[in-house]
Amino acid sequence: MVTASSLGLTERQAVILTVGFYMITALIMVSCNKWALNTIELPWLLLWCQMMIAVILLKVTHSTGMLKMPEIRIDVSKALAPLIAINVLGLGVNTLCLVYVDTSFYQIARGLVLPFTVIFAYALLGQPSSSLVLASCFTVFCGFYTGISTEVNVSQRGVFFGIFSSITTSLHAIVIKKSLPAVNNSSLDLVYYNNVLSMLVTTPIVFLSGETSKVMATLETEGFQAFHSFLAAAFVTGIFGFLVNLAGFMQISKTSPTTHMISGAVRGVLQTLLGYFAFGDIITTGRLSGIVLILSGGAIYTYAKDKEMQTTTKPTYIPMTQQDVDGNEDNERKA
Known part of the structure; x- marks a missing residue:
């Protein structure tokens, strides 16, 4: 197994590279x-x-000996049913949200990831x-309310799918951790x-939809x-779906669901700028205020977790790979 130490990287550098890889591919x-x-x-x-393309790419890497893919087993598939469903x-819902809103509003429509993360952390992890x-x-x-209430022609479907997307995003990191x-x-x-x-x-859904x-x-006709x-x-x-999928799992297994959520918020800012410059999205005052409040909430959350780390005597982070067991205290306390 390739580890950070075998590549001449410290654990902190490995985390930074993993998070950066995820943010770029996701963007x-x-x-x-x-x-x-x-x-x-x-x-x-x-x-x-x-x-389908991701599966083909994984099969190609397996056939060329670059990576080794596992045999699909029924018992493992059953154990992963919650992950597949979420x-x-x-x-x-992520894609449907993107259908009904533009790129810059996408950050606001999916702005409730943090509150749902905290709710599920209490409800599922205690x-x-x-x-x-x-x-x-x-x-x-x-920030979420400011963003949607100031929009003149806000898509109700887009907001609905955005809220649903926030729920699934919050659950996804937790389910990945439990599925490893x-x-x-x-x-x-x-x-x-x-x-x-x-x-x-997804195959029957394509037909049913x-x-x-x-x-x-x-x-x-055309x-x-x-x-x-x-x-x-x-x-x-x-191709990039394959990369972002791999990057997302790498980031969560290397860091924690909290880091995954924070990097997602930073990615949202970059998406807003991209929507403005690449797709000609309009950045209204209300939309900008909503994004600033959402990011401010994320900053307050990060500050709160840092304070908790300083006062915690026993790490609460549960390592998800053997590499994490040997990691530094910063990673161990980022639960």
């Missing part, structure tokens, strides 16, 4: 998704194509929150299982020419 992924959906709205087919739901953490959640909620033991704490095995099983689950009928109707841009976008998003 490109959102941009490519918006490009594809602007071409033709086939969100579930787009997701299916991404998963992954398919999360990918679906982790209480300090008053400062609760204050950070209230600040984030104010089923694959012997191997992030790569989890990526492979996740893509193969998610693709199988009516997107296949839409494809047939478009072929009859011909195959209409799908050139979509297929090109699907291919690009498939």
Whole structure:
């Protein structure tokens, strides 16, 4: 197994590189998704194509001896059922949210990740929150409310899918953490299982959603020419979907769900700037105020967790890989 020490990196440097890799790939992924959906709205087919390309890439790396993929086992698949369910739901609502809102508003529509993370940490992991953490959640909620209440033509569907996306994002990091033991704490095995099983689950959804009928109707009226841009976008998003999937699992296994959430917030700022410069999105005062409040809430939360680390005598972080067992105290206390 390749470790940070074998590459001449300290644990802190490995964490920084992992988080940076996740943020860059995720940012490109959102941009490519918006490009594809602007071409033709086939969100579930787009997701299916991404998963298929990811599986093909993983198979290629296996056949060339670069990486070793596991055999799909029924018992492991059953153990990973919660992860697959939350992954398919999360990918679906993320993409549907992007269909109904522009890139800059996407950050606001999905702005409730932090409050839901704190709620689920208490409900599922029994982790209480300090008053400062609760204050950070209230600040984030104010940012979310400010952002959506000041929009003149806000998409109700976009907001709905954004809230649903916040819930699934909050649960996803926790479920990944709980799912790693089923694959012997191997992030790569989890990526492979996740893509193969998610693709199988998504296949009937593509048909049930009516997107296949839409494809047939478009072929009859406009011909195959209409799908050139979509297929090109699907291919690009498939490659980066594979990378962001791998990067996300690497980040959570290397750091913690909290770090995953914070880096996601920083990524949201970059997405807002990208939406403004690349897609011509309008940044209103209310939208900007909402984003600032959401990020301020994230900053307060980070400060609160830092204070807790300084006063905690016993680490509460549960390592998810053997590399984490040998990590520094900073990683151990980032639960």
